[in-house]
Amino acid sequence: MTDTSMSGTGVASASPGMPDRHFKRRSKRLRVMFPYLLVTPAVAFLLMITLYPGAYAIIQSLFYVKFANWQFVGTENYRDLFGDREFWTALWNTFVIGGVALTLECVLALLISFYAYRDPWIKGWRIIFLVPMLFMPSAVAFIWKLAFMDGRVISDLLIRLGFIDNNIGWTSSIWLSRLTLIVADVWQWTPFLFIIFVAALQGQDEEVEEAARLDGAGWAQIFWNISLPMMRPVIAVAVVLRGIDIMTMFTNVYIMTQGTPGGTTETISYFIYRIGFKSFNFGYASAASVVMLIMTLIIAQLIVKRAFKSGKE
Amino acid sequence: MYGIPFDCDFQMVHLRKSMVEEVLGGPIDRWSSVPTYDELIRISSELNGKVPGVAGVGLMGARGMWSTYTWEHVAAQAGMMLFDENWEPIFNGDAGNKGMDTILALSKNAIEGYAGAGWGENRAAWLGGQVATNISWQDSGTQAMRPDQSQIVGDFVTIYEPRISGGRFAPPNIAGSTSCVAASSQNPEGAFLMLAFLTTSSIMAMNEANANGVGPGYRSVLTNPNLQAVSQPAEVMAASLEYAWCAPRLPGMFEMEQVIGNEVNRALVNQISGKEALDNAAAAVRKIMKQNGFYGAKPPVDYASVAPGLWVGKDKALPF
Amino acid sequence: MASQRRKKNESHLFRYIILGAWALFCLVPVLWFLSIGLRPRTEIITQQPIYWPHFSLDAWHMVWTDWPMGYYLRNSVVSIIGSVVIDLVLAIPAAYSLARYTYRGREDIGFYILSTRMMAPAIVAIPIFFLFKNMDLLDTVWALMIIYAAINLSLITWIIRSYMLDIPKELEDAARTDGASDLRILWEIIIPVILPGIITAGVIGAIFAINEFLFTLLIASTKSAYTMSVALANFTGGSDGVIYNAIALVAFIAFVPVFLVVVAIQKHLSRGLTMGAVKG
Numbered sequence: 001m002t003d004t005s006m007s008g009t010g011v012a013s014a015s016p017g018m019p020d021r022h023f024k025r026r027s028k029r030l031r032v033m034f035p036y037l038l039v040t041p042a043v044a045f046l047l048m049i050t051l052y053p054g055a056y057a058i059i060q061s062l063f064y065v066k067f068a069n070w071q072f073v074g075t076e077n078y079r080d081l082f083g084d085r086e087f088w089t090a091l092w093n094t095f096v097i098g099g100v101a102l103t104l105e106c107v108l109a110l111l112i113s114f115y116a117y118r119d120p121w122i123k124g125w126r127i128i129f130l131v132p133m134l135f136m137p138s139a140v141a142f143i144w145k146l147a148f149m150d151g152r153v154i155s156d157l158l159i160r161l162g163f164i165d166n167n168i169g170w171t172s173s174i175w176l177s178r179l180t181l182i183v184a185d186v187w188q189w190t191p192f193l194f195i196i197f198v199a200a201l202q203g204q205d206e207e208v209e210e211a212a213r214l215d216g217a218g219w220a221q222i223f224w225n226i227s228l229p230m231m232r233p234v235i236a237v238a239v240v241l242r243g244i245d246i247m248t249m250f251t252n253v254y255i256m257t258q259g260t261p262g263g264t265t266e267t268i269s270y271f272i273y274r275i276g277f278k279s280f281n282f283g284y285a286s287a288a289s290v291v292m293l294i295m296t297l298i299i300a301q302l303i304v305k306r307a308f309k310s311g312k313e
Numbered sequence: 314m315y316g317i318p319f320d321c322d323f324q325m326v327h328l329r330k331s332m333v334e335e336v337l338g339g340p341i342d343r344w345s346s347v348p349t350y351d352e353l354i355r356i357s358s359e360l361n362g363k364v365p366g367v368a369g370v371g372l373m374g375a376r377g378m379w380s381t382y383t384w385e386h387v388a389a390q391a392g393m394m395l396f397d398e399n400w401e402p403i404f405n406g407d408a409g410n411k412g413m414d415t416i417l418a419l420s421k422n423a424i425e426g427y428a429g430a431g432w433g434e435n436r437a438a439w440l441g442g443q444v445a446t447n448i449s450w451q452d453s454g455t456q457a458m459r460p461d462q463s464q465i466v467g468d469f470v471t472i473y474e475p476r477i478s479g480g481r482f483a484p485p486n487i488a489g490s491t492s493c494v495a496a497s498s499q500n501p502e503g504a505f506l507m508l509a510f511l512t513t514s515s516i517m518a519m520n521e522a523n524a525n526g527v528g529p530g531y532r533s534v535l536t537n538p539n540l541q542a543v544s545q546p547a548e549v550m551a552a553s554l555e556y557a558w559c560a561p562r563l564p565g566m567f568e569m570e571q572v573i574g575n576e577v578n579r580a581l582v583n584q585i586s587g588k589e590a591l592d593n594a595a596a597a598v599r600k601i602m603k604q605n606g607f608y609g610a611k612p613p614v615d616y617a618s619v620a621p622g623l624w625v626g627k628d629k630a631l632p633f
Numbered sequence: 634m635a636s637q638r639r640k641k642n643e644s645h646l647f648r649y650i651i652l653g654a655w656a657l658f659c660l661v662p663v664l665w666f667l668s669i670g671l672r673p674r675t676e677i678i679t680q681q682p683i684y685w686p687h688f689s690l691d692a693w694h695m696v697w698t699d700w701p702m703g704y705y706l707r708n709s710v711v712s713i714i715g716s717v718v719i720d721l722v723l724a725i726p727a728a729y730s731l732a733r734y735t736y737r738g739r740e741d742i743g744f745y746i747l748s749t750r751m752m753a754p755a756i757v758a759i760p761i762f763f764l765f766k767n768m769d770l771l772d773t774v775w776a777l778m779i780i781y782a783a784i785n786l787s788l789i790t791w792i793i794r795s796y797m798l799d800i801p802k803e804l805e806d807a808a809r810t811d812g813a814s815d816l817r818i819l820w821e822i823i824i825p826v827i828l829p830g831i832i833t834a835g836v837i838g839a840i841f842a843i844n845e846f847l848f849t850l851l852i853a854s855t856k857s858a859y860t861m862s863v864a865l866a867n868f869t870g871g872s873d874g875v876i877y878n879a880i881a882l883v884a885f886i887a888f889v890p891v892f893l894v895v896v897a898i899q900k901h902l903s904r905g906l907t908m909g910a911v912k913g
């Protein structure tokens with residue numbers, strides 16, 4: 001057991017603030033400005049790295065760009081984009097692959113953390129379960145590329161177990177190809193959710209649990225009726241954070257499938273990369289970026305803000 | 314000549330000697346043992362799965378330029394031209410579809426990973442002994458001779474490109490961004506030679522050539538026996554050089570390669586038919602050409618100036 | 634009573650089956666990948682997979698002699714440490730402001746900082762590429778430093794903010810009545826108290842920076858900026874094909890220090906990974 005000193009598992013709330021401070025030798029103006037001054041450098045830095053690219057992308061999306069040669073085309077890129085089968089496919093793929101992977105990760109992490117958190121060897125389990133997360137994602141992509149595709153290891157094991165007769169053509173089938181991406185993601189990132197869930201479970205009130213057990217509740221009932229509701233805000237935050245990363249999935253696609261077969265494993269990030277840096281059609285890629293940016297902002301407002309504030313009364 | 318090659322490769326056909334000889338019932342003759350792609354389809358079908366873990370044929374069917382090159386190179390044997398004299402895409406005509414049908418037939422005997430195979434995957438499978446025949450780039454013939462990387466040292470032959478019945482003899486196909494050199498050169502053969510030298514220049518081959526006093530840029534590079542001893546492709550390339558063909562390097566070509574290959578890949582995994590793929594690609598290519606200033610009063614590249622480079626074999630007698 | 638005990642033993646058994654199976658799922662691919670790193674290249678991709686290969690240090694020698702691995706390591710270390718330092722300098726005051734003052738727009742500013750974490754790298758990749766190109770920073774560790782700092786600033790700010798919120802107000806008030814200024818309080822009282830939080834934030838930021846792939850892929854083009862993460866992918870592009878045993882070894886070279894550091898800060902991991910939103 002660790003972290004018993006930490007209180008609860010609630011989501012952090014904003015501070016109550018500091019109304020009555022004594023700024024003896026300072027002017028009122030400076031006192032008002034002071035917190036802004038503290039936060040300004042960070043905000044300025046982030047604005048430089050987000051606002052400038054945002055504006056740049058919007059402008060560039062109105063041009064047909066061939067390296068130094070910019071040719072104004074108005075909203076043509078956007079009209080093309082909304083009529084582009086590959087764009088909608090990429091959106092759908094991102095949603096499907098990410099959704100399946102995220103669901104699996106969440107279920108598995110809950111299951112494992114449920115079995116692990118009261119185990120006397122929890123420290124050991126935690127270190128073991130952490131390992132996949134600590135490899136570079138590009139290395140993980142190569143591990144699974146070799147296991148599934150180039151090295152035929154998964155096929156070979158399945159043949160030895162008698163499930164199949166021939167090597168599986170992972171990259172020829174839509175769902176098998178997606179499966180390779182999902183397995184790689186689940187393997188690497190279930191630990192992320194596990195670590196968070198297990199910490200939350202460890203932080204729950206043991207007395208409540210004990211009382212429920214004395215009332216005859218089984219482990220599963222306790223988990224379902226007490227632990228899970230208690231963990232809701234934690235799950236929300238963890239899933240939102242994981243969801244953000246999954247929706248921008250790039251590395252595994254780049255290394256493992258490159259969108260094969262026929263673009264059905266191409267995520268939106270890979271789509272933008274491919275249009276921009278393989279076809280060198282920057283204006284079009286920027287239009288896709290702008291659309292994705294708008295979607296991100298909407299999701300951020302609707303979901304993320306709520307998840308991060310859900311613990312606050 | 315304008316343009317410096319920075320990525321150059323020739324497609325070739327490689328065979329596992331022992332396996333193919335067993336099917337043919339005798340030693341391989343480079344010119345005539347596998348005269349046509351139909352024969353390659355037959356051989357690869359017979360070899361597919363004959364030895365556990367060995368597929369009939371390897372080909373690069375991944376999205377993007379890989380599929381483009383694989384298809385282009387076979388379709389070229391059928392006489393396919395990418396554009397007519399007005400720069401209208403015509404590669405979705407009969408010849409293009411013949412090439413497409415051929416690679417679709419080959420894909421039935423292909424290694425399970427062909428739809429995701431670019432150069433790296435194809436090379437790995439070939440050197441690892443996972444395929445009995447292979448459509449690949451010339452490095453696959455040179456590197457297969459290296460014992461530190463290859464399982465098939467001494468058990469492979471690089472052959473002269475098979476034809477398509479009723480087509481023409483059109484190897485090698487210059488892939489990649491190099492084609493500008495050949496296509497815009499008034500002396501295509503000279504350009505091919507330069508590329509041939511550059512592309513065979515796996516370090517080993519280049520050192521060997523230099524050590525034997527062979528300067529770059531001459532046909533003698535490829536006919537040099539010492540170079541041929543370390544690189545089978547050099548010999549094949551030297552002999553078939555006069556029939557080489559290439560795709561013109563035009564503004565927007567990167568993008569065109571991508572869209573063609575993406576459509577070919579969809580056909581290779583049976584999402585659409587070969588004809589649909591080429592029709593889609595032709596429509597996309599036309600749009601890109603238009604965006605790049607073709608079909609107007611003054612196209613950025615004059616067709617007549619690149620035409621001589623598109624296929625060098627014109628008016629030459631076939632060697633067989 | 635006896636049946637209850639049996640039931641309990643059964644549930645124990647079931648628990649260990651689940652945990653054991655997951656542990657195998659986590660570790661077997663890792664051990665197999667390690668075996669890839671320690672075998673000759675000709676035994677990696679074959680007709681049928683080889684499970685008991687010959688031992689070979691080929692890849693180890695190759696990594697250090699054929700490739701400028703020293704440069705890759707240096708680039709990784711310099712750009713990551715630089716980015717964490719930039720982030721801490723920017724994040725500590727920002728977090729202090731967000732955690733300790735009430736002012737108009739605070740919530741919005743906090744959420745803006747948080748929201749930059751959600752930005753998909755692909756969205757800003759193209760403009761950033763041209764921005765660095767115009768600044769002549771392409772293929773330099775400086776560009777990587779700036780980009781890593783930008784990626785992690787939200788994370789680091791929010792983690793530190795979360796730790797600051799935990800500090801009882803009385804601690805500061807005591808100092809303030811002694812006449813200490815706000816900056817001095819930050820420097821002399823707050824920072825020492827939340828040092829574990831700062832370290833956690835730095836370590837987690839460093840891990841995300843090591844993992845960063847897309848930007849590094851676009852920015853770096855030679856050994857002067859290649860990092861470990863992108864160097865891996867680069868071992869696949871050349872005419873030598875994918876050199877899996879070298880990739881495996883490089884992956885482990887990068888893994889070991891990360892693993893040690895993370896084990897050391899284990900206790901704070903869940904809090905750090907959720908940007909401070911989950912305590913405990």
